[in-house]
Amino acid sequence: MSRLRLYQITVVAGFILLLEALCLSGVIDKITMPAPHIILRDLFLMLLAGRYFDEIGKSLVNVLVAFASAYLVGVIIGTILHGHKTTREILDPLFATYYAIPVFAFYPLFIVMFGLGDGPQVLIGFMLAVVAVIMTTLNGLDRVSPVLKKTARVSGLNALQTARHITLPFCAPYLLTAAKLALAYAFIGVIGSEFIMARSGMGYEISYAYTNFDNATMYPLILLILLLSIAANSLLSRWERMLLVRRGQA
Amino acid sequence: MRPQENATFRNTVVLIVGLFLFWELAYLVVGDVALRSPWQTVNFLGKLMQTDLFWLHLADSLKAFAVALAIAVILGLLIGFALGLHRLSGEAMEPMLVALYSIPKITLYPIILLAFGIGISAKIAFGAIHGIIPVALFTLNAVRTTRPILIKTGRVLKLSPAVMVREILFPAAVPEIFTGIRVGFSLTLIGTVLGEMFAAQRGLGYMLMSAISLYNIELIMSVTFLLVALAASVNMALLVIDRRLHHG
Amino acid sequence: MTVAVTAQVTLRGVTKVFPAAANVNPVHALGPIDLEIRKGEFFAVVGPSGCGKSTLLELIAGLTAPTAGEIEFEGHAIGDNVPEGVGVVFQEDACFTWLNVIENVEFGLRRTTIDKAEKARRAAAVIEMMGLRDFARSYPAQLSGGMRQRVCIARTIVAKPRLILLDEPFGALDQQTRLLMGDEILRLWRQTGATVFLITHALDEAVMLADRIVVMSARPGKTIDLVETGWPRERDSRIVERENFGALTSRLWKTLREESLKTMGRAG
Secondary structure (H helix, E strand, O other): HHHHHHHHHHHHHHHHHHHHHHOHHHHHHHOOOOOOOHHHHHHHHHHOOOHHHHHHHHHHHHHHHHHHHHHHHHHHHHHHHHHOHHHHHHHHHHHHHHOOOOOHHHHHHHHHHHHHOOOOHHHHHHHHHHHHHHHHHHHHOOOOHHHHHHHHHHHOHHHHHHHHHHHHHHHHHHHHHHHHHHHHHHHHHHHHHHHHOOOHHHHHHHHHHHHHHHHHHHHHHHHHHHHHHHHHHHHHHHHHHHHHHHHOOO | OHHHHHHHHHHHHHHHHHHHHHHHHHHHHHHHOOOOOHHHHHHHHOOOOOOOHHHHHHHHHHHHHHHHHHHHHHHHHHHHHHHHHHHHHHHHHHHHHHHOOOOHHHHHHHHHHHHHHOOOHHHHHHHHHHHHHHHHHHHHHHHHOOOOOHHHHHHHOOOOHHHHHHHHHHHHHHHHHHHHHHHHHHHHHHHHHHHHHHOOOOOOHHHHHHHHHHHHHHHHHHHHHHHHHHHHHHHHHHHHHHHHHOOO | OOOOOEEEEEEEEEEEEEOEEOOEEEEEEEEEEEEEEEEEOEEEEEEEOOHHHHHHHHHOOOOOOEEEEEEEOOOOOOOOOOOOOOEOOOOOOOOOOOOOOOHHHHHHHOOOOOOOHHHHHHHHHHHHOOHHHHHOOOOOHOHHHHHHHHHHHHHOOOOOOOOEEEEEHHHHOOOOHHHHHHHHHHHHHHHOOOEEEOOOOHHHHHHHHHOHHHOOOOOOOOOEEEEEEOOOOOOOOHHOOHHHHHHHHHHHHHHHHHHHHHHHHOOO
């Protein structure tokens, strides 16, 4: 095991042990937070008993819908914009400022417009994710060097073939980055919205548990969300890294 | 203004006009049941800004934001420098910081509320955790990727470590650090407002949520517009500085 | 007995002007140029920076069309299309980083209609010829600059082009590797029997490798001298020992020095 891995594991383990110690010794009281091993046990029991599966499933479905739509729309728009310089230049300030804007501020507006169903959450997730996908797609397409395009012409490839055999494989790492970002933002958007005001889903269950002082439900769910988002992010990061290493772009 | 900034200015104006037109169009399509026109919104905002209550809420938000930002920047810089200077720590912690960046931080909010109680401290803590990570990451990177040639130049010129940091290393790192602060600024703002939307009794975020329970569309739109406009304009200003720093 | 000399590429009155763009005036890059490249010869072009050498190569390759004049390849006019039978090796690294060496080389056979097995066979043969056999399954990122350039050359020659265009292909390599690559190019030239058109800024390289060398003026590039080396076909880098090697290189430099000074903005 490399020194790096060892370091990282030590930090994480150290942190958990610290929490455990603080909880068991009473520095952190039970009302604020149960000990980590209890949270883990409760999560285990919860999953085993199949409780909240519906809510978890619902949230995940919404996240996936937000992710998939943002990814698809984002890649398409990014590709189109790449060929239209003026439009792209006009939209550039919007992209540069987009992630400074509190997108969640639109949530109440969406509730008014679309009612209290799943729509507003998915829309917020979509809005958060889509611009990251557009920007990453543009970035990837920008980097296709002129010499590769010339090689395509010398090899007699038409536009579609160039896209398929050269542009796409070249951009693959960027497409993966875009997926990673889109998933993270979709998660944040959907769960965050469920938190603030919704009637179902994981975020809602957590906020409901909070208002009802139900630590035994709240903390396991929080842990579950943390684990899911970290796992998804790590998997995509690892895949992305593999591609980059092979191409010498790491 | 430089030609490049001229172009950006022109594009921004076109964009803003475009967005307003889009808004007006949306209003014409959707109608009063769910939207208000740009003019109505700005009008209402003007009236709102004449009430004491508005300024009370605004002040509360700004107070929380300012403290959160200060904490985020100071802690972020410290963490960033520490990790940047110690090679192994930097390499090991960076992916972990990046992973933390991607989790929905709002899920941690109940924990913060339980720890700090409902009030301004919770908002400040929540805002701060949003801003710390980008400041730390950018600072870490800035320190870590200081080009060795600069250090060699300093040594050839026989500069003392203090002078080297002050005259070479710090100025070289400033552009990257500033970007981190700029991103941290925006994220802290978002975090503060988000916190107010969930559990607070004061602040702009709270105003937004109470507007929804009152079904006061004008209020919803005015506050949303204010937040977006504020966040966007400050960020644009910071961006101009950021770009100037990067291009010297 | 004279061997019939056929022109493979002819340029007549070829001019290239790049049109005005935002903040940029139109650029008269090249010409008018009259040139003839003979079938099977090794032809080099030297000239000061910015004289339009690369533009000349792109015109012949069909990557860009002339503003005036005609270019013909094997009797047919080249417009904006790369003719079949022409191969190009660029100055920059054009390896596909997502394919390994074999896949990169096989890509060169895209335009042909031969079956998979034959493609694999030909690719393997060319990889062997270029000394890449031990790295067949490696990815470009794992190879040195010189080897990546060899992969690009392999990818170009696997399709058996009749005209090979090389745009300063060794520019990014160190001097020793360049000399070795020079020998390899000569060997390839003889083995494939193709016509080779090389652009280089290294005068000794041009004199060492080519049958004929054309010297271009500063922008707008026109041909100002044409040198025949008269070397035998069976040659390698040891040609530098020949008596008139020095004389030829000096002649090129004398013509070129003035043009280069013009480009640098000083009087000769």
